[in-house]
Amino acid sequence: MASFALGSLMATIKLEFLQPNPRVPLDDDTRGSMNPSFKSLRMMEFFLESKPAGGLEMKIRDFALEAEDRIEIQLSNFLLAKDTQDQEQASQQLRQTLREVSKDGSKLLNQCYEEADDDEAPLIPWLSETSLRLQPPKLERTMVGRRHDYLLVKNQLLFGGDEQRVILIVGMTGIGKTTLAASVYEDSSVASHFGVRGWITVSPESNVRQTLHDLLLIVAEPDDETKKRSTRDETLAKQVSKCLEGKRYLIVLDNIWNNKAWGAIRECFPNDSNGSRIVLITTHFDQGSYSCSYDHHVHNMTLPYDHHVHNMNLLNPKESWDLFCSNPFLEQHMEPKLEKLRSGILEKCEGLPLSIVTVAQRLSKCNNIKREWKKVEKELELLGVLEDNTAFTLRYNQLAQHLKICFLYFGVFPKRSVIQVKQLIRLWIAEGFLSPLRHGRLENQAYKQLLQLIDRNLVLIDKRSFDGRIKTCKMHSVLHSFCVREAQKESFFCALNTQQLPRGSFSMFANSCRWLSFYTHKFDYYVLFRTNNPRSIFFFQEDVEISVPFKLLRVVAFAPSSFFQRVPTHLKDLVFLRYLYVTEWFEGLDYVVSTNRNLQTLVVSSKESQPGTPTLHLPCTIWESPRLQHLELGNSYVIDNPPSVVKNNMQTLSWVNPSHCREEVYYRLPNIKKLKIFFKDDLEPSHLQTGRPCNNPITLDNLDYLVWLETLTILVSAGCIVTRLERPIFPLQLKKLRLNGTNFCKRDLALIGMMPQLEVLKLENAFHQKIWEVDEGGFRQLKFLLLEAKQLEQWIVNEESFLYLERLVLKFCYCLKNIPMEIPNIGTVKSIELQQCGRSVVASAKDIQESKYLCRNGNLKIKIEGCEYDES
Incomplete structure (x- = not known):
């Protein structure tokens, strides 16, 4: 893929050499050649976008991949140089490499221009076999399942007013769109309802003229002279429109490949308010392009057509099995044998009708079903489909x-x-x-x-x-x-299942691709490419014992700490990291983070710590990475000291030491959008621990200084006490708030209820009072509320509160007597869910389900999970 390789090369050049204060000092000549070199690469990119280049495209890809390898290897040598002499030598080699890449790129760009001048635009041939395009596919049997889809589409064709309507049947390849449309098209009531019916299967090679000509063949009378092929699209469109005037028509355009194909012909369909219908069958739905008239000059959109979108879903397990067993090739005596394979067939086909039907046909033609299924299963796992893709x-x-x-x-x-x-x-x-x-x-x-x-x-x-x-x-x-x-x-990816490889045999794959992923798959596929240094490694297996070059790695994702512990001497080679996700902290990680100036994301994901688990204090060198945007630590970790400089790039931060919750610290995080704070009794660094009892109060304040904060989570462990100042503490633009163990009072909840942008609120053991009376007009913008309150007995809601609530979850509400009657009366409420709640509130939910309130809100669903809490 030349475009990606070229884009990656340009991104590397821009990041490492065209930014202020690059890591490598360049002389004036080299620096002066960088911008023209970058411009040549941009021109090459435009060339690829405007015209597929065939063999030249492969040359561009190979040039870009090799150039980026050479540049980053030399840059790595410079960054890892042991002394001044080695660094100067590496710097010279890097400058030489940059000049050579610039020269090679200019030569290749000239070849692009020469080939562009020599080539003429290819003509799109008119397709043969016109009759095959102008009729629906022959249905070998009655459609199984999809009864609901069938009735919906049929009703859209026959009813719903006299205005012209465009009906889109949308879904992934092989999901049964054409079969559904053909079944409805051939329905006797549909056939008799329309004066003119026509079906066109649009080929990706078709142009506008051919599609219009096909329409003319359908709608014109047999002896009509307008069937003669015109040389102008406008003339053909007018002829089609004239033939359809005054007639109630049904036109099906199957296999519409892009929005442009429909946009070019839609004006030829007259709207005579007589119930005409157009059906578009497509895998790609862009509502703005399909249903809107778009003026390219004024960029104005209007909606001239009534339209309906019918999305096709994958089959559920029952529908899948019914379709499988309905295959006419399967004999009755085979069903018991197939039942034993049912779970495997359903798992591999995943509800896709194309796969289900093909598997059924394959198994129906064999003597040994079990043996044939093993072959089919392997093909599905390897290829995804059993026929031409x-x-x-x-x-x-x-x-x-x-x-x-x-x-x-x-x-x-x-x-x-x-x-x-x-x-x-x-x-x-x-x-x-x-x-x-x-x-x-x-x-x-x-x-x-x-x-x-x-x-x-x-x-x-x-x-x-x-x-x-x-x-x-x-x-x-x-x-x-x-x-x-x-x-x-494309020489980008290799997936390895190390559990199925002989020990030591996978070293050959280390340099074979840019993305190297370790995950378990039953049937392995190994493809070796030209040598490339891996840029990204993904771990979806535990205990992967493999050694790979570290020098050029940008992404290390989901890596177990054991992987790094086996190769501690190579940690210094990680100088290009942009994304690092490790399962737990390991010795040397602070060095890796602090020396990577391009690091954007650092995730250290530990399991939720249990009460009494000691907190691991991490060094403040983590803050030294200048481009760090997302820092996520498990709740077993805390950084002792806050950042000493302004971190403009930081957007996500968790977990934060409560001692950092100070005005001067928040001023150093001006653009933070997502923040998690964890209050725990052992968060002080070991050299500062004073023997403070864990029940000493901790002040929660100054959060309102985080003016761009959108999501906030506060967790308080048992034994810690959090106090608040009198003034509001939360930023006004906050959208999502989760409180766990805070023990807030009614005044605190009233302040939260007045927050103008709050849409999601999770109160998990956040207050312990028996009565909660919501102030008038509180929580006006809230859409989701999770309430976990073990001691709450009475919840009083004002009619002017929770005006836009959509989902309510009550969790561990053992003592709550009932759900306020105002809640199910809110027109926007879609669901009320109960998890491990007491008998009274469960009975209240059941009453709502059966009462008149359900009639006032037809979308309301009640879901009850877990056993009822027995107060006795």
Whole structure:
């Protein structure tokens, strides 16, 4: 992938040599050549974006990968030089390398220009087999399942008013979009309802003229002279529109590849208010492009068409098995044998109809089902599909260059894993996938690119947070296999299962790719590429005994401390780290962090400490990394001293020593957005411990100085007492607040209730009073409330409070008599959940479920988990 390799090279040059005060002093000649060299690379990038370069594209990729290797190796030699003489020699070699890269890049750019002048734009051929494109696929059997989908789409066609309507059937490749549309299209009531029906399967090679000509073949009368092919798109569009005028029509456009294909022809469909319908079948839905009329000159969007989007979901286990057993090739006597394989088949197919049907056909044609299933299982794990995957390849090739690399990156995670979006975005940034924009943060840019992959049904949403943002995502195993295969082809990725390799045999893979991932997979695939130094390592296996070069590593993710303890002498080589995630602190980590000026993310993830577990005090050298943005420590760790300088880049910080909660410290963290504070009785460093009883009060104050803070978590361990000053202590723009063990009083909750931006509040054993009366107008913007209050008996809610509440979770509310009647009357409330609550409040929830309040709020769902608490 030339575009990514080129982008990575440019990011390295910009980071290391074009910033103020670079790590390596350059002479005037070398410094003067850097900007022209960077400009040549940018021109090469534009060339790739405007025109795929074939063989020249491979040359660009190889040039960029090799150039970045050479530059970073020489830069590493300079940074690791032992004395002045070695450093000067390394500096000379680096300057020489930069000049050679600049010269080679200029030569390659000239080749790009020469090839661009020689080539003529290729003509898109008219497809043969017109008749195959202009009819729906033949259905070999009745559609199984999808009854609900079938009725919804059918009703959209037959009912809902006389205005023209565009119906989009959207879903990933192989999910059954075309089968559903064809079943509805052939329905007798649908066929008789429309005067004109037409079906066109759009090819990715089709141009606008061909699609318009196909439409004309469908809508024109058999002897109509307008069927003769026109040379102008405008003429064809007018002819199509004229033929459809006054007629109630149903036109299906199957396999729409991009928004542009629809936008170019939508104006040829007249709206005569007679109930006409257009169905678009696509894997990619961009509502702004599909349903909006877009003026490229004034950038104004209008909505001329009524439209409906029907998203296709994967089948659930029952639907999957019904579809599998409905295969006409399967004989009745085979079902008992297949039942034994049921769990394996359902796991591997993951609800994708294409996989289910193909597996059923394969197993129906064999004598030994068990043996054949082992072959099928291996193919599914390796390839993802059992037949030609051209559709996936075409879909991948349609992606923009910047989306391709983000898509392939999902291969580094194990198959069927749930991925934290927060982690994914930080990794993309650390890898250099995103170019900084003039306005806007990289995190927002990365999130938009994730949304584009989701819109194209290449990535699935797993869970959303309460503000609607995507919290976790995942990838279907079919697409994951495709990712791994394509990333290996591009010489970027290798996945290893060290548990299935003979000891010591994996040293050959150490230099074979840029992303090296260790995870367990049943069937291994090994592809060796030209030698490359790995930039990223991912650990999804424990006790991985492998030695890899450290010199060029940018990302080390989910690494066990045992990995570093086996190679302590190599820690000094880690000079390019941008992202470091380790399972626990290890000796030498403070050196690694303090010497990495490009480090953006540091996560030391320990298991939740139990009461009495001693706190590990970490050195303040952690603060020395100038670009550190995200510092997350398990609650067993604390940094003794606060930062001594302003940390403008810091956005995420946990856990914080309560002694740091001072005005002068917060002024050094002006842009912090997410903060966690942990109050524990042994947080003082050993040399400062004074024998203070753990029940001495600790003051919580000054948080309002953090003017950009959006998320705050405060945890107080048993035995600690936290006091507050009279004035409000929380920043007014705070959106999410979690309090655990704070023992706040009614006055504190009243102040929290007045916070204007607060949307999420979690009160976990945060106050111990028996009555909580919410002030009028309190918590107006709150959408989610978790309330854990073991001693609370009565909860009084004013009608003007909780106006936008969507979800309420009551946890361990043993003594609460009932849920306030005002809560289910809030129109926005979608769910009330009870976890391990007392009998009275459980009975109250059941009454709400069966009473008139449910009628006033049709979306309300009641969920009760755990055993009822028995007061006796």
